[in-house]
Amino acid sequence: MVAAVIEAGGELSTVLYVVAFSLFILGLMRGTHPTTAKKGNLMAAAGMALAVITTLLLDGVGNWGVIAGGLAVGTAVGVIASIRVQMTEMPQMVALYNGVGGGAVALIAWSEFRHGVGLGEEFPLDEFIPVLFAAVIGSVSFWGSNVAFAKLQDLIPTRPMAVPGQQVLNALLLIGVVVACVVLATSDDPSEGIFIAVLVAAALLGNLVVLPIGGADMPVVISLLNAATGLSAAAAGFALDNVALIVAGTLVGSSGTILTMEMATAMNRSVANILFAGFGGAPARATGGGEERPHTSIGAQDAAIKLAYADSVVIVPGYGLAVAQAQHAVKEMGDELEKRGVSVNYAIHPVAGRMPGHMNVLLAEADVPYEKLREMEDINSELPRTDVAVVIGANDVTNPAAKNDPDSPIAGMPIIEVSEAQQVIVIKRSMSPGFAGIDNDLFYLPNTDMLFADAKQAAAEIAGEIGNL
Amino acid sequence: MDLVTEFAIFVLAAFVGFAVISKVPTTLHTPLMSQTNAIHGIVMLGGLIVAGFAHGALELTLAFIAIAFGAINIVGGFMVTDRMLGMFVKKPRKDKDSA
Numbered sequence: 182m183v184a185a186v187i188e189a190g191g192e193l194s195t196v197l198y199v200v201a202f203s204l205f206i207l208g209l210m211r212g213t214h215p216t217t218a219k220k221g222n223l224m225a226a227a228g229m230a231l232a233v234i235t236t237l238l239l240d241g242v243g244n245w246g247v248i249a250g251g252l253a254v255g256t257a258v259g260v261i262a263s264i265r266v267q268m269t270e271m272p273q274m275v276a277l278y279n280g281v282g283g284g285a286v287a288l289i290a291w292s293e294f295r296h297g298v299g300l301g302e303e304f305p306l307d308e309f310i311p312v313l314f315a316a317v318i319g320s321v322s323f324w325g326s327n328v329a330f331a332k333l334q335d336l337i338p339t340r341p342m343a344v345p346g347q348q349v350l351n352a353l354l355l356i357g358v359v360v361a362c363v364v365l366a367t368s369d370d371p372s373e374g375i376f377i378a379v380l381v382a383a384a385l386l387g388n389l390v391v392l393p394i395g396g397a398d399m400p401v402v403i404s405l406l407n408a409a410t411g412l413s414a415a416a417a418g419f420a421l422d423n424v425a426l427i428v429a430g431t432l433v434g435s436s437g438t439i440l441t442m443e444m445a446t447a448m449n450r451s452v453a454n455i456l457f458a459g460f461g462g463a464p465a466r467a468t469g470g471g472e473e474r475p476h477t478s479i480g481a482q483d484a485a486i487k488l489a490y491a492d493s494v495v496i497v498p499g500y501g502l503a504v505a506q507a508q509h510a511v512k513e514m515g516d517e518l519e520k521r522g523v524s525v526n527y528a529i530h531p532v533a534g535r536m537p538g539h540m541n542v543l544l545a546e547a548d549v550p551y552e553k554l555r556e557m558e559d560i561n562s563e564l565p566r567t568d569v570a571v572v573i574g575a576n577d578v579t580n581p582a583a584k585n586d587p588d589s590p591i592a593g594m595p596i597i598e599v600s601e602a603q604q605v606i607v608i609k610r611s612m613s614p615g616f617a618g619i620d621n622d623l624f625y626l627p628n629t630d631m632l633f634a635d636a637k638q639a640a641a642e643i644a645g646e647i648g649n650l
Numbered sequence: 651m652d653l654v655t656e657f658a659i660f661v662l663a664a665f666v667g668f669a670v671i672s673k674v675p676t677t678l679h680t681p682l683m684s685q686t687n688a689i690h691g692i693v694m695l696g697g698l699i700v701a702g703f704a705h706g707a708l709e710l711t712l713a714f715i716a717i718a719f720g721a722i723n724i725v726g727g728f729m730v731t732d733r734m735l736g737m738f739v740k741k742p743r744k745d746k747d748s749a
Contacts, residue, residue, distance in 0.1 A: 189699075190651060202663075205689055209670045212682050215738040222685055222735055226728040229692065233724075236695040242702040244710065251697065251714045255721020262722070263729035271734065275684050278691075278727045285693050285719035292700035292712045307653045407687050414693040415660060421696055422651055428663045429692040435667030436686050440679060538680035545737035 204228025273333035283322025290316035318413035324387030339396030408437025485646030491568035501574015507637035570602035688727025694720025
């Protein structure tokens with residue numbers, strides 16, 4: 182073992198921390214390609230192990246019972262949860278991990294507050310302000326992430342929930358939090374009661390900001406909260422004079438911000454619009470109430486025939502595929518078609534599923550080759566030459582209204598233009614609208630057939646029928 | 651370390667984050683989000699440090715929960731990222747036809 186004790190803030194600990202965060206950066210850089218990403222993740226994990234060991238060896242670190250207990254409990258929970266989680270449940274798992282990270286930041290800020298005030302001297306502002314920032318953002322992130330988790334896990338309704346005057350209430354809470362922080366920072370003897378009130382108000386704010394946001398927008402929210410937790414960790418680093426926390430937290434803050442903006446762009450909306458407009462809260466327009474529009478529906482056998490005699494097929498997966506765990510059945514269907522010489526590709530919308538890349542992960546799990554997963558811009562140019570497009574559990578991302586109807590709530594959102602294909606088969610459980618709460622014109626087109634079934638069952642049946650042809 | 655140095659480190663790290671991440675393809679966004687999520691688990695170091703000067707039941711409890719939360723964030727975060735990325739690794743083709 183190295184020296185039993187390393188000086189906090191000394192040369193050795195700083196060098197080890199620099200090595201640790203270099204590993205984080207190298208790990209993230211390798212994340213840019215699917216074949217190196219796994220190694221990159223291991224490098225980042227190794228960096229984390231080094232950072233933790235370094236910290237354990239710092240002078241002044243003690244209360245080993247608490248440390249060992251916390252590490253044991255946290256590791257056990259983390260291991261069990263990550264082994265048990267289904268690939269389809271990844272978004273809520275990330276939300277949950279993000280939440281506990283934010284919670285840790287808030288609790289550390291509280292400890293640091295008690296420590297700083299308890300020393301009896303004046304709490305230096307360059308530590309106090311970061312502590313307050315970490316407390317507020319950590320608490321918002323903890324509660325916001327938990328609400329996001331609950332929505333994605335269907336523990337609470339995914340539809341937007343808002344109370345009247347919500348924006349005003351949020352603004353008042355935010356002002357209250359800022360004022361309380363200023364009071365604390367300028368006080369000679371900061372009160373712990375006010376500090377706890379700040380934590381509680383921030384918790385309320387976290388709940389109230391996320392509750393009105395619809396399920397479809399949750400990925401953007403989680404990404405934003407991820408960035409926020411990163412920044413709050415950096416703030417904790419300022420308070421504790423810890424360079425590893427500052428660098429790692431800031432890396433996550435800036436990368437999370439980019440990711441959030443990219444997701445918002447993919448949905449053709451601004452981040453502010455997602456946070457405050459309560460999309461889907463735009464009352465589901467009085468569709469369906471009026472006349473019943475005609476659509477055609479077919480069975481698995483007819484669908485199999487259409488597919489088997491096509492030259493080219495494009496499969497468009499959506500969240501319905503994830504919910505039904507249909508990735509393996511769909512891959513089997515694709516295999517049957519390829520055996521007959523049909524060219525099969527998969528069109529992946531950037532926000533298909535509930536997270537960017539969600540579909541890629543699921544289909545990769547089912548062994549669909551990476552090259553067959555085609556991005557939206559790429560596949561759209563080929564769709565007019567495609568014989569059959571099969572939409573499986575996707576809805577809003579295929580709605581031609583986004584292109585044709587300037588009044589539609591999703592107007593301008595980039596879509597996969599399946600309506601351009603010669604024929605369209607939509608596998609869906611019912612005619613019900615998607616997250617955006619609007620009717621999909623695609624379903625009523627003359628070249629569209631609806632196959633009402635669970636995605637997994639339907640794909641398995643079609644695969645079987647093709648095999649029998 | 652003085653505040654100005656820390657601030658300089660903060661700004662540089664922010665630029666590194668922007669530069670590295672803007673190259674990641676959309677297909678890897680979920681694992682990427684999960685990996686950055688695991689990295690902010692580094693806040694557990696803060697829990698280890700405050701445990702050192704914790705006195706009394708409240709402070710010990712705060713440190714305990716903070717460390718446990720941080721460990722869940724780190725261990726769970728890296729493990730699920732690994733599982734997801736494992737899906738992208740080319741697996742040797744199994745002969746399914748023999749079944």
